[in-house]
Amino acid sequence: MHHAHDDSSSRASARTGIWFVGARGSVASTATVGLAAITHGQSPPTGCVTAREPFASAALPAFADLVVGGHDISAVTMTKRAECLVETGMIPQRLLAATHDALERADAEVRSGYDPHAAAHGGPEEAHGSSQQDAAERLAADITAFQERHALARVVVIDVSSTEPPVVPVPEHYDTDALLAALADPTRSVLPASSVSAYAAILAGAAYAAFTPSAGMGLPALIQLARDRGIPAAGQDGKTGETWLRTVLAPAFAARGLKVLSWAGTNLLGGGDGATLADPEAVRSKLASKNRGLRALTGSDTTPLHIDNVPDLGDIKVAWDHVHVEGFLGSRLTLQTTWSAHDSMLAAPLVLDLARLLALAHAAGISGTVPELGYFFKDPWDSDVHDAAEQAGALEDWVRRTSAQVR
Amino acid sequence: MHHAHDDSSSRASARTGIWFVGARGSVASTATVGLAAITHGQSPPTGCVTAREPFASAALPAFADLVVGGHDISAVTMTKRAECLVETGMIPQRLLAATHDALERADAEVRSGYDPHAAAHGGPEEAHGSSQQDAAERLAADITAFQERHALARVVVIDVSSTEPPVVPVPEHYDTDALLAALADPTRSVLPASSVSAYAAILAGAAYAAFTPSAGMGLPALIQLARDRGIPAAGQDGKTGETWLRTVLAPAFAARGLKVLSWAGTNLLGGGDGATLADPEAVRSKLASKNRGLRALTGSDTTPLHIDNVPDLGDIKVAWDHVHVEGFLGSRLTLQTTWSAHDSMLAAPLVLDLARLLALAHAAGISGTVPELGYFFKDPWDSDVHDAAEQAGALEDWVRRTSAQVR
Amino acid sequence: MHHAHDDSSSRASARTGIWFVGARGSVASTATVGLAAITHGQSPPTGCVTAREPFASAALPAFADLVVGGHDISAVTMTKRAECLVETGMIPQRLLAATHDALERADAEVRSGYDPHAAAHGGPEEAHGSSQQDAAERLAADITAFQERHALARVVVIDVSSTEPPVVPVPEHYDTDALLAALADPTRSVLPASSVSAYAAILAGAAYAAFTPSAGMGLPALIQLARDRGIPAAGQDGKTGETWLRTVLAPAFAARGLKVLSWAGTNLLGGGDGATLADPEAVRSKLASKNRGLRALTGSDTTPLHIDNVPDLGDIKVAWDHVHVEGFLGSRLTLQTTWSAHDSMLAAPLVLDLARLLALAHAAGISGTVPELGYFFKDPWDSDVHDAAEQAGALEDWVRRTSAQVR
Amino acid sequence: MHHAHDDSSSRASARTGIWFVGARGSVASTATVGLAAITHGQSPPTGCVTAREPFASAALPAFADLVVGGHDISAVTMTKRAECLVETGMIPQRLLAATHDALERADAEVRSGYDPHAAAHGGPEEAHGSSQQDAAERLAADITAFQERHALARVVVIDVSSTEPPVVPVPEHYDTDALLAALADPTRSVLPASSVSAYAAILAGAAYAAFTPSAGMGLPALIQLARDRGIPAAGQDGKTGETWLRTVLAPAFAARGLKVLSWAGTNLLGGGDGATLADPEAVRSKLASKNRGLRALTGSDTTPLHIDNVPDLGDIKVAWDHVHVEGFLGSRLTLQTTWSAHDSMLAAPLVLDLARLLALAHAAGISGTVPELGYFFKDPWDSDVHDAAEQAGALEDWVRRTSAQVR
Ligand SMILES: NC(=O)c1ccc[n+]([C@@H]2O[C@H](COP(=O)([O-])OP(=O)(O)OC[C@H]3O[C@@H](n4cnc5c(N)ncnc54)[C@H](O)[C@@H]3O)[C@@H](O)[C@H]2O)c1
Ligand SMILES: NC(=O)c1ccc[n+]([C@@H]2O[C@H](COP(=O)([O-])OP(=O)(O)OC[C@H]3O[C@@H](n4cnc5c(N)ncnc54)[C@H](O)[C@@H]3O)[C@@H](O)[C@H]2O)c1
Ligand SMILES: NC(=O)c1ccc[n+]([C@@H]2O[C@H](COP(=O)([O-])OP(=O)(O)OC[C@H]3O[C@@H](n4cnc5c(N)ncnc54)[C@H](O)[C@@H]3O)[C@@H](O)[C@H]2O)c1
Ligand SMILES: NC(=O)c1ccc[n+]([C@@H]2O[C@H](COP(=O)([O-])OP(=O)(O)OC[C@H]3O[C@@H](n4cnc5c(N)ncnc54)[C@H](O)[C@@H]3O)[C@@H](O)[C@H]2O)c1
Ligand code: NA
Ligand code: NA
Missing domain, CATH: 3.30.360.10 (Dihydrodipicolinate Reductase; domain 2)
Structure with a gap:
C-alpha cells in the first residue's frame, strides 16, 4: 500500500461515479433504487455502515453526490430488473414508482460489457481479431466518457457481475510485463472477463472493489499494476449474510x-x-x-x-x-x-458504502489494496483478520485517519 | 473505584480461596470438579477465558493455587450433587471418579449458610434473638477460619446460590449508617440472604462476585461499604448463554x-x-x-x-x-x-475466571466495583457497556494494566 | 346430532350465503378477496381442503355460489382492510385490483354488529332499555334480509371476530329456558357478544361455525337450542398453524x-x-x-x-x-x-371450506354439533379425536356419506 | 405375495432367532442391549411399534422369545461396540452392566460374514476358487446351525450392515436361472455382499428384512426366488428419522x-x-x-x-x-x-419390531414381499404408499388379519 498525494481530486466529497460491472443485475439495480430513494428522502439509509458515526462526519461523498453507470451483457434494463424485484416482493412498489426516472437515467449510462463468449466469436462489441487489450481499452473509454459527461472527481468501479468459475492460473497472472504482452496478443485470452473489467478500471484510473469471488483484480499481476498506477482496490466477495x-x-x-x-x-x-x-x-x-x-x-x-x-x-x-x-x-x-x-438488500447498502469509502481512499492517494476495508469481504485482500468486530474497529480507525488527511 | 496498595498480600498469584455461597449447587459442584480435573491434568481448561492470552501470562493465581470452600443450606454434599450430575449425563463418570477426593475435601469446607426461613424461627445456626449482624459475623468467621486453615493470601466469595425474588427497597439499602444500625437490631431483617452473605464477605475482607441476579452486594449501601473497606466487587448475574x-x-x-x-x-x-x-x-x-x-x-x-x-x-x-x-x-x-x-458447564469455568481475576483486583488494592469485569455479567455494575467484543477488549486492557501494577 | 329432512332447501349446491361475524377483520377480508379471485379464475383454490377429492365431486355449493355479508363493529371497510393487507405484503396488489368490486359489494352487505360496550351505553344500534333478545333479533333480521335479498338457499354464519376473554359461567348458560328468560330481561347481559351472534344465527335458521375460541354457540344451553331448532354447528377455534x-x-x-x-x-x-x-x-x-x-x-x-x-x-x-x-x-x-x-392466509381457505361443508350439513338436515368437522378445530365439539390424519379420514367419510344422502 | 400354510412352525409366538448381517455394528449392538434390557425388565420397550395395541395382543413372539446371532466382518465384539457407545454417551453405563452377559452370549453366536474384498483374495473364510454359491451355503449353514442349536421355530435375517454403493445391474439380477448359474461359477461375482447374505437367508428358509439401502434381496431375481421358496421379505432402508x-x-x-x-x-x-x-x-x-x-x-x-x-x-x-x-x-x-x-436408538426398536412381525408373516406362510410392512421403510417394496399414517393403518389391519389366521 503506497500513498501519493494527488492534488487535483483530493476532495473526497466531490461528485463521484459508481460504475457497476453487472449493472443490470439484482445487486446493482437494488443499489440504484436505494441510492435514489435515500437521496430524495424516500427511505433512510438503513443497512449502510457509512450512515452512522464516525463515518457520517467523515470526508466521504454524500449519497446525493453519487452517479451511477456501468457495464452489463444483458439487454434487460435496470428498470425491468427492478420491476421483477417488485414482482417477487423484494422492492416495494411505492419505491419503484418514486425512483423510476433515476433508474432510467442510470440505465442510459449502461454500456455493453466484455462478454468472453461473444468475444470468442467476434461478437457485437469486440471486433474479429481484437485483443483483450483492445477490449479493456474500449471498457476504459466507457468509464472515462462517463466521468467526463458528469464532471466527476473520480469513479469507483464495483464488480457485482455473475460469479465466474475459479480461474486456471497461468504464468502471466503473476508477472505484469508478461501479462501486458499477452493482453496485446489477439490470439490469446489470458484473463477471465472479471479481470478484463478490473484492468479497464486501472486504465481509466478508477478505484475498484471486487464484490464477487471472481478473479477480478485479485490476480497478483493486476494488483501490482494497480499499485503502480495509483489505484486503490478492495476485495473480495461481499460479506453480507x-x-x-x-x-x-x-x-x-x-x-x-x-x-x-x-x-x-x-x-x-x-x-x-x-x-x-x-x-x-x-x-x-x-x-x-x-x-x-x-x-x-x-x-x-x-x-x-x-x-x-x-x-x-x-x-x-x-x-x-x-x-x-x-x-x-x-x-x-x-x-x-x-x-x-x-440477499440483494444486504449487498446493496454495502456496495454504496464501498463506493463512498473508496472515493476517500482515492482522494487520499492510496494505491493498491486497502486491507482496512476487510470488514466488507469474505476473503479480505492482504489481511488475515476475519473477526467482524476487529475489522469494524480497524475500519473506523482508518476512516478517521484518512479523513483527517484529506481535509 | 479506589486503589490502595496492600503490601502483605500483593502477590496476586499466591494461594487463593474460592468461597461459594451455594457451594452444593450445580454450578459450584461443577466448578469444583473442573478445578480438580484441570489441576491434575485430567481435563484442559476449555471454556475458561483466563486460560488464553493475555490472561495466561498475567499475574493471576494458577488453577492449582485455588482452594474451595463455601456456605450452603442444603445437606446434600457436593459429591452427591456431582453424582446426580453424572446420572443426568452432564459430568462424565470418569471425571467424577478422578475428582472424588477433591470433592470430599471441598465439601468438608462447607459450612451452614444463612437461611432466612430458619433464621426467622431461630433455626439450626441462628440463635433466637440474634440479629443479621450476628449472622453475618458467624458467616465471616467461617470465611476467616477457612483462610487461616489453608494459609490463603486472600479469599474470593462468589454467590452462586438460588436466585431470590426482587428485593423490596427500604431506606436502609441506600444509607450505610442506617443499614449498620438496622443489622444490629435483632427485631429487623432488612437484608435478603444474598446480601447478608455479601456483607459477611466485606467483614471478612474477601473479594466478592455476584453470579446471580439476587440483590447480593448490589445494594448501594453495601457497595459503598465495600468501597470504604477496600473490597473489590464484580457483578451481576453471570452472562453465560x-x-x-x-x-x-x-x-x-x-x-x-x-x-x-x-x-x-x-x-x-x-x-x-x-x-x-x-x-x-x-x-x-x-x-x-x-x-x-x-x-x-x-x-x-x-x-x-x-x-x-x-x-x-x-x-x-x-x-x-x-x-x-x-x-x-x-x-x-x-x-x-x-x-x-x-448450563452449569457454561457457568463453572467463568466462575473460576472470576476467582482468578478478583484475586488480581484484591492484590492490586482495588476497592468497590470493577466495571472492567462487565464481560462476565448480564447486568454489569457501574458500566453501560453490553457489547461482548468491547467488554472483552476492556477486560484484556485491565488485566494487562493491573497485572503490570502488582508485579 | 339429529337428522331431519328438509325438502325445500335440500340441494346443498344451491346459492349459499356466508355471514361473517367480524366481516371487516383480516380473516374475513382475506376470505372475501380469495373467494372472488377463485371464482373469477385469478387464483387457484390452493389451501382449500374442499378443492381436492373426495370433496371436489361432493354435493357442495361451488365457490361461485357463495355470497358474502356480515356483521362488524368497525367502520373500516373490507376494502380498506384489504388495502392494509396489501401494504404489509400479505395480499398481492394485483389481486386487490382484480377483486376490488367484489370487496365493495361484500362490504355493502355488512351491518353493525352487537357491541357489548356500546350496548351497555345504549349505543348506536342498541336502544336504551333494549334486551339481548332485542339485539339478537336485530342481528337475525340482518341475516334473513341478506338471505332474501340474494335468494339464498341457506346462510352459514361464521364467527371470525376478535377473541373474547373466557366467559364467567352463570346457571343460564346451562339451561335453555332460564337463558331465554334472561335474554328477554333488559337489565341483564348474560351472554358475551359472540354468543349473542350465535343466538342470532339460530333465530335466523342459519348454520354456524365458531372459528374463534370465544364462547359463541359453545355454551350448553345454546347448543341445545341449535339441536332443537335444526341448526348444524361446528367448532371451535380454527386449527390453522x-x-x-x-x-x-x-x-x-x-x-x-x-x-x-x-x-x-x-x-x-x-x-x-x-x-x-x-x-x-x-x-x-x-x-x-x-x-x-x-x-x-x-x-x-x-x-x-x-x-x-x-x-x-x-x-x-x-x-x-x-x-x-x-x-x-x-x-x-x-x-x-x-x-x-x-395467519389469515391459512385461515381464509378453511373458512370457505366450512361454509361449503356446513351448507351440506344444513341441506342434509343435520342439527346440533357436527363432530366430523373436528378436522378444522383446535377444540372439536363433541369429539375427543385430535389426530389430524384420523380427523381427515372421518371428514372424508362424512362427506361421502352425507353427500350421497342429499343427492 | 403368495400364502401357503406351513404346519410345523405355525405358532408365530414360538422362539425366534434374529440373525443380524452386520451384527457387531451400532444398530445391531444397540438392539441386542435393548432386547436384553426389555426382557429383564430393566427398560420398557419405548420406541417399539409392536409394544402398543393392536400389536401387543397379536400373535407375535414375545421379546423374551427372541435369540440373537449374526454375521459380521469385524473382529470388534458386540460388547466392545456397546462399550464404545457407552463412551459416546448413547447407551447408559447402567444398562451395559446389566446386559453384559447377554451381549457376550449374542457375540458368541456371531460368525464371519461374506467379505467381498477378502473373497476376492481367497481370504479367511472363502477358499481360493470358491463360488458365491459356496459362500452363500456357508452363510446359510451358520444360520441353520444357530436355529438348531437354539431349537428355534424360525429365524429372521435382518441386514444392518454397512451401506453399499449402488450396484451396477447385470442381466443375472433379473433372471433367476441365470443368477443361479452365475453363482455357481467360481470365476464370477455377480452379487454384492448384501445380496449374497440375502440369498443365504433364502437357502436357510429364513424370513428377511433389508434395513439398508443396499441391493440385498431387492434384486428381482432374488425376490422371485424368495417368493418361490416361501420366504417372506420386507424392505427397504429403515425409515427412522x-x-x-x-x-x-x-x-x-x-x-x-x-x-x-x-x-x-x-x-x-x-x-x-x-x-x-x-x-x-x-x-x-x-x-x-x-x-x-x-x-x-x-x-x-x-x-x-x-x-x-x-x-x-x-x-x-x-x-x-x-x-x-x-x-x-x-x-x-x-x-x-x-x-x-x-440414530441407532431410533433404528434398534424398529429392528426388533421387524423381527416380531416377520416371524408372524413366516408363521402365516406368506412368501415374497410384504408390502404392509412399508411403514418401516424409506423405499417400501411393492408399495407406492409413503404416507406414514396410511402405512400405520395398513400395518395394523395386516397384523389383525394375519394374527387371526395363525391362531
Ligand atoms: N448478498 C449478496 O447479494 C451477495 C453477496 C456477496 C457476493 N455477491 C455477488 O454479487 C454478484 C451479483 O449478484 P446478483 O444477485 O446481482 O446477481 P445477478 O445474476 O442478478 O446479476 C449479475 C449481473 O452480471 C451481469 N454479467 C454477467 N457477466 C457479465 C460480464 N462479463 N460483464 C458485465 N456484466 C456481466 C449479468 O448480466 C447480470 O445482470 C454475484 O457474483 C454474487 O455472487 C452477492
Ligand atoms: N449458566 C448458569 O448456570 C447460570 C448463569 C447465570 C446465573 N446463574 C445463577 O447461578 C445460581 C446457581 O445456579 P445452580 O444451577 O447452581 O442452582 P442450584 O439450584 O443447583 O444451586 C443453588 C444452591 O444454592 C443453595 N442455597 C440456596 N439458598 C442459600 C442460602 N441462603 N445460602 C447458601 N446457599 C443457598 C442451594 O441449597 C443450592 O445448593 C442461580 O442463581 C442461577 O440463576 C447460573
Ligand atoms: N390463522 C388465523 O388467523 C386464526 C386461527 C384460529 C382462530 N382465529 C381467530 O379468528 C379471529 C379473527 O382473526 P383476525 O386476524 O381476522 O382478527 P382481526 O382483529 O383482524 O378481526 C376481528 C374483527 O372482528 C371485529 N369484531 C370485534 N368485536 C366484534 C363484535 N362484537 N361483533 C362483530 N365484529 C366484531 C373487529 O372489528 C375486527 O374487524 C380471531 O378471534 C382469531 O383468534 C384466527
Ligand atoms: N437410524 C439408523 O441408524 C438407520 C436408519 C436406516 C438405515 N440404517 C442402516 O443400517 C446400517 C447399519 O448402521 P450402523 O449405524 O449400525 O452402522 P455400523 O457402521 O455401526 O455397522 C455396520 C456393521 O456392518 C458390518 N459389515 C460391513 N460389511 C459387512 C458384510 N459384508 N457382512 C457382514 N457385516 C458387514 C460392519 O463390520 C459393521 O459392524 C447402515 O447401512 C445404515 O445405513 C440405519
Ligand atoms: Na450497568
Ligand atoms: Na372436544
Whole structure:
C-alpha cells in the first residue's frame, strides 16, 4: 500500500461515479433504487455502515453526490430488473414508482460489457481479431466518457457481475510485463472477463472493489499494476449474510475459550445468483471464499457447506448453520442459526458504502489494496483478520485517519 | 473505584480461596470438579477465558493455587450433587471418579449458610434473638477460619446460590449508617440472604462476585461499604448463554446500520435453577437482568422473553431467539438462534475466571466495583457497556494494566 | 346430532350465503378477496381442503355460489382492510385490483354488529332499555334480509371476530329456558357478544361455525337450542398453524411408541389478532384451546406455551416448538419446528371450506354439533379425536356419506 | 405375495432367532442391549411399534422369545461396540452392566460374514476358487446351525450392515436361472455382499428384512426366488428419522390443499454410518432412497439433500429441513424442522419390531414381499404408499388379519 498525494481530486466529497460491472443485475439495480430513494428522502439509509458515526462526519461523498453507470451483457434494463424485484416482493412498489426516472437515467449510462463468449466469436462489441487489450481499452473509454459527461472527481468501479468459475492460473497472472504482452496478443485470452473489467478500471484510473469471488483484480499481476498506477482496490466477495454472521460468532466463541469442533452450513437461494451457483464450477469459487475465514477463525476443518439453487425462494437466501462446540470438561453445546434475508438488500447498502469509502481512499492517494476495508469481504485482500468486530474497529480507525488527511 | 496498595498480600498469584455461597449447587459442584480435573491434568481448561492470552501470562493465581470452600443450606454434599450430575449425563463418570477426593475435601469446607426461613424461627445456626449482624459475623468467621486453615493470601466469595425474588427497597439499602444500625437490631431483617452473605464477605475482607441476579452486594449501601473497606466487587448475574449470544449479535447488527425491530426469546430449562425460576417472583429478577442489556443495545423494547421450567431437560438449557430486523429500503430479515447447552458447564469455568481475576483486583488494592469485569455479567455494575467484543477488549486492557501494577 | 329432512332447501349446491361475524377483520377480508379471485379464475383454490377429492365431486355449493355479508363493529371497510393487507405484503396488489368490486359489494352487505360496550351505553344500534333478545333479533333480521335479498338457499354464519376473554359461567348458560328468560330481561347481559351472534344465527335458521375460541354457540344451553331448532354447528377455534402441526406430529410419535416428555411452544404475531391477544385475559381462551388437544395426544402436561404480540411482524405468525421425546432405552431426542406463515392466509381457505361443508350439513338436515368437522378445530365439539390424519379420514367419510344422502 | 400354510412352525409366538448381517455394528449392538434390557425388565420397550395395541395382543413372539446371532466382518465384539457407545454417551453405563452377559452370549453366536474384498483374495473364510454359491451355503449353514442349536421355530435375517454403493445391474439380477448359474461359477461375482447374505437367508428358509439401502434381496431375481421358496421379505432402508418425519408432514400438507414448492434437507452425522456415507458412492444409494418418497408425496422435484460426515457428532444425527409451501392466493409459508437423535436408538426398536412381525408373516406362510410392512421403510417394496399414517393403518389391519389366521 503506497500513498501519493494527488492534488487535483483530493476532495473526497466531490461528485463521484459508481460504475457497476453487472449493472443490470439484482445487486446493482437494488443499489440504484436505494441510492435514489435515500437521496430524495424516500427511505433512510438503513443497512449502510457509512450512515452512522464516525463515518457520517467523515470526508466521504454524500449519497446525493453519487452517479451511477456501468457495464452489463444483458439487454434487460435496470428498470425491468427492478420491476421483477417488485414482482417477487423484494422492492416495494411505492419505491419503484418514486425512483423510476433515476433508474432510467442510470440505465442510459449502461454500456455493453466484455462478454468472453461473444468475444470468442467476434461478437457485437469486440471486433474479429481484437485483443483483450483492445477490449479493456474500449471498457476504459466507457468509464472515462462517463466521468467526463458528469464532471466527476473520480469513479469507483464495483464488480457485482455473475460469479465466474475459479480461474486456471497461468504464468502471466503473476508477472505484469508478461501479462501486458499477452493482453496485446489477439490470439490469446489470458484473463477471465472479471479481470478484463478490473484492468479497464486501472486504465481509466478508477478505484475498484471486487464484490464477487471472481478473479477480478485479485490476480497478483493486476494488483501490482494497480499499485503502480495509483489505484486503490478492495476485495473480495461481499460479506453480507451467513459468512458475516460466522465472523461475528466464531471470534466470540474463541474469546470464551470454547472450542469449535465443527461448523456445518447450508444455503438455499434462488434468483440470478442461485441460478449461477447451480453450476458446480461457479459454486466452487464461492464455497472456497466462504470457508476460508471460518477455518482460520475456528481452527476446525470440519466445515461442510452447501449452496442449493431453490428457484421458488427468489432473491431470498435462507442459511442454516449448525455449530458444535466443546466446552468445560469435554461437555458439548450446539448453536443453530437460521438466517433469512433478501440477499440483494444486504449487498446493496454495502456496495454504496464501498463506493463512498473508496472515493476517500482515492482522494487520499492510496494505491493498491486497502486491507482496512476487510470488514466488507469474505476473503479480505492482504489481511488475515476475519473477526467482524476487529475489522469494524480497524475500519473506523482508518476512516478517521484518512479523513483527517484529506481535509 | 479506589486503589490502595496492600503490601502483605500483593502477590496476586499466591494461594487463593474460592468461597461459594451455594457451594452444593450445580454450578459450584461443577466448578469444583473442573478445578480438580484441570489441576491434575485430567481435563484442559476449555471454556475458561483466563486460560488464553493475555490472561495466561498475567499475574493471576494458577488453577492449582485455588482452594474451595463455601456456605450452603442444603445437606446434600457436593459429591452427591456431582453424582446426580453424572446420572443426568452432564459430568462424565470418569471425571467424577478422578475428582472424588477433591470433592470430599471441598465439601468438608462447607459450612451452614444463612437461611432466612430458619433464621426467622431461630433455626439450626441462628440463635433466637440474634440479629443479621450476628449472622453475618458467624458467616465471616467461617470465611476467616477457612483462610487461616489453608494459609490463603486472600479469599474470593462468589454467590452462586438460588436466585431470590426482587428485593423490596427500604431506606436502609441506600444509607450505610442506617443499614449498620438496622443489622444490629435483632427485631429487623432488612437484608435478603444474598446480601447478608455479601456483607459477611466485606467483614471478612474477601473479594466478592455476584453470579446471580439476587440483590447480593448490589445494594448501594453495601457497595459503598465495600468501597470504604477496600473490597473489590464484580457483578451481576453471570452472562453465560443466550444473553451472551445476544450481546455478541446485537452490536454486530448495529455496526451494519441494521435496525432491530423486535427480539423475542424463550428459555427452557430444568434442574435446580429451572425449579427456582418456576417461581413467578424469582423469575422476575432474571427476566429483568436478561432484557436490560438487550434493550440498551438495540433500542427496541419489543423484547418478549420467557423462562419455562421443563424438568425433563435436566441441566440442559435450550434457548430460542427470533430477531426481526429492518434493512435496506424497509426490507426485513430474520435471524433465529437455538442454543442448547449444559448450563452449569457454561457457568463453572467463568466462575473460576472470576476467582482468578478478583484475586488480581484484591492484590492490586482495588476497592468497590470493577466495571472492567462487565464481560462476565448480564447486568454489569457501574458500566453501560453490553457489547461482548468491547467488554472483552476492556477486560484484556485491565488485566494487562493491573497485572503490570502488582508485579 | 339429529337428522331431519328438509325438502325445500335440500340441494346443498344451491346459492349459499356466508355471514361473517367480524366481516371487516383480516380473516374475513382475506376470505372475501380469495373467494372472488377463485371464482373469477385469478387464483387457484390452493389451501382449500374442499378443492381436492373426495370433496371436489361432493354435493357442495361451488365457490361461485357463495355470497358474502356480515356483521362488524368497525367502520373500516373490507376494502380498506384489504388495502392494509396489501401494504404489509400479505395480499398481492394485483389481486386487490382484480377483486376490488367484489370487496365493495361484500362490504355493502355488512351491518353493525352487537357491541357489548356500546350496548351497555345504549349505543348506536342498541336502544336504551333494549334486551339481548332485542339485539339478537336485530342481528337475525340482518341475516334473513341478506338471505332474501340474494335468494339464498341457506346462510352459514361464521364467527371470525376478535377473541373474547373466557366467559364467567352463570346457571343460564346451562339451561335453555332460564337463558331465554334472561335474554328477554333488559337489565341483564348474560351472554358475551359472540354468543349473542350465535343466538342470532339460530333465530335466523342459519348454520354456524365458531372459528374463534370465544364462547359463541359453545355454551350448553345454546347448543341445545341449535339441536332443537335444526341448526348444524361446528367448532371451535380454527386449527390453522402450529396447533395443526402438533396434531399431525404428536400422533405420529405415539404410533412409533415414542414418549413425549415435554412440548414447549412460543407464538409471535402482530396484526389485529396479536393486539387482541396482548390482553392477558383474551389470551387465556386461546392458550387453553391450543393446549387441550396436545395434552390429550401426548399424555404430557409439561406444555408451556406463550403468545407474544410482536407488532412489527404484522400478520405473520412465527411459531417455534421444542419437543422432547424419550425413545429406546431412555434415550432422548428433540424435534424443533419453526413455522412462519401469514395467519389469515391459512385461515381464509378453511373458512370457505366450512361454509361449503356446513351448507351440506344444513341441506342434509343435520342439527346440533357436527363432530366430523373436528378436522378444522383446535377444540372439536363433541369429539375427543385430535389426530389430524384420523380427523381427515372421518371428514372424508362424512362427506361421502352425507353427500350421497342429499343427492 | 403368495400364502401357503406351513404346519410345523405355525405358532408365530414360538422362539425366534434374529440373525443380524452386520451384527457387531451400532444398530445391531444397540438392539441386542435393548432386547436384553426389555426382557429383564430393566427398560420398557419405548420406541417399539409392536409394544402398543393392536400389536401387543397379536400373535407375535414375545421379546423374551427372541435369540440373537449374526454375521459380521469385524473382529470388534458386540460388547466392545456397546462399550464404545457407552463412551459416546448413547447407551447408559447402567444398562451395559446389566446386559453384559447377554451381549457376550449374542457375540458368541456371531460368525464371519461374506467379505467381498477378502473373497476376492481367497481370504479367511472363502477358499481360493470358491463360488458365491459356496459362500452363500456357508452363510446359510451358520444360520441353520444357530436355529438348531437354539431349537428355534424360525429365524429372521435382518441386514444392518454397512451401506453399499449402488450396484451396477447385470442381466443375472433379473433372471433367476441365470443368477443361479452365475453363482455357481467360481470365476464370477455377480452379487454384492448384501445380496449374497440375502440369498443365504433364502437357502436357510429364513424370513428377511433389508434395513439398508443396499441391493440385498431387492434384486428381482432374488425376490422371485424368495417368493418361490416361501420366504417372506420386507424392505427397504429403515425409515427412522428425517425421512419418517417427511412422510408424516408431506401428506398433512397435501390434505390441506397446500402445495409444497421445495423441500431442502441436510443431515449431519458421525459414527460408523457417517464414515461409510462420507464415501460419495455409498451416499448415492442413501440419497436416492431418501428422496424417492418425498417426490412422490409432494410432486416437487426441488428437493436438494445432503448427508455430511461430522465425526464429532458420534452417533447423533442432526437433520434440518426447510419446506417452502404455497398457500392461499399464492402466499408462501415455511416450515423448518430440526431433528436431533441418536440414530441407532431410533433404528434398534424398529429392528426388533421387524423381527416380531416377520416371524408372524413366516408363521402365516406368506412368501415374497410384504408390502404392509412399508411403514418401516424409506423405499417400501411393492408399495407406492409413503404416507406414514396410511402405512400405520395398513400395518395394523395386516397384523389383525394375519394374527387371526395363525391362531
Ligand atoms: N448478498 C449478496 O447479494 C451477495 C453477496 C456477496 C457476493 N455477491 C455477488 O454479487 C454478484 C451479483 O449478484 P446478483 O444477485 O446481482 O446477481 P445477478 O445474476 O442478478 O446479476 C449479475 C449481473 O452480471 C451481469 N454479467 C454477467 N457477466 C457479465 C460480464 N462479463 N460483464 C458485465 N456484466 C456481466 C449479468 O448480466 C447480470 O445482470 C454475484 O457474483 C454474487 O455472487 C452477492
Ligand atoms: N449458566 C448458569 O448456570 C447460570 C448463569 C447465570 C446465573 N446463574 C445463577 O447461578 C445460581 C446457581 O445456579 P445452580 O444451577 O447452581 O442452582 P442450584 O439450584 O443447583 O444451586 C443453588 C444452591 O444454592 C443453595 N442455597 C440456596 N439458598 C442459600 C442460602 N441462603 N445460602 C447458601 N446457599 C443457598 C442451594 O441449597 C443450592 O445448593 C442461580 O442463581 C442461577 O440463576 C447460573
Ligand atoms: N390463522 C388465523 O388467523 C386464526 C386461527 C384460529 C382462530 N382465529 C381467530 O379468528 C379471529 C379473527 O382473526 P383476525 O386476524 O381476522 O382478527 P382481526 O382483529 O383482524 O378481526 C376481528 C374483527 O372482528 C371485529 N369484531 C370485534 N368485536 C366484534 C363484535 N362484537 N361483533 C362483530 N365484529 C366484531 C373487529 O372489528 C375486527 O374487524 C380471531 O378471534 C382469531 O383468534 C384466527
Ligand atoms: N437410524 C439408523 O441408524 C438407520 C436408519 C436406516 C438405515 N440404517 C442402516 O443400517 C446400517 C447399519 O448402521 P450402523 O449405524 O449400525 O452402522 P455400523 O457402521 O455401526 O455397522 C455396520 C456393521 O456392518 C458390518 N459389515 C460391513 N460389511 C459387512 C458384510 N459384508 N457382512 C457382514 N457385516 C458387514 C460392519 O463390520 C459393521 O459392524 C447402515 O447401512 C445404515 O445405513 C440405519
Ligand atoms: Na450497568
Ligand atoms: Na372436544
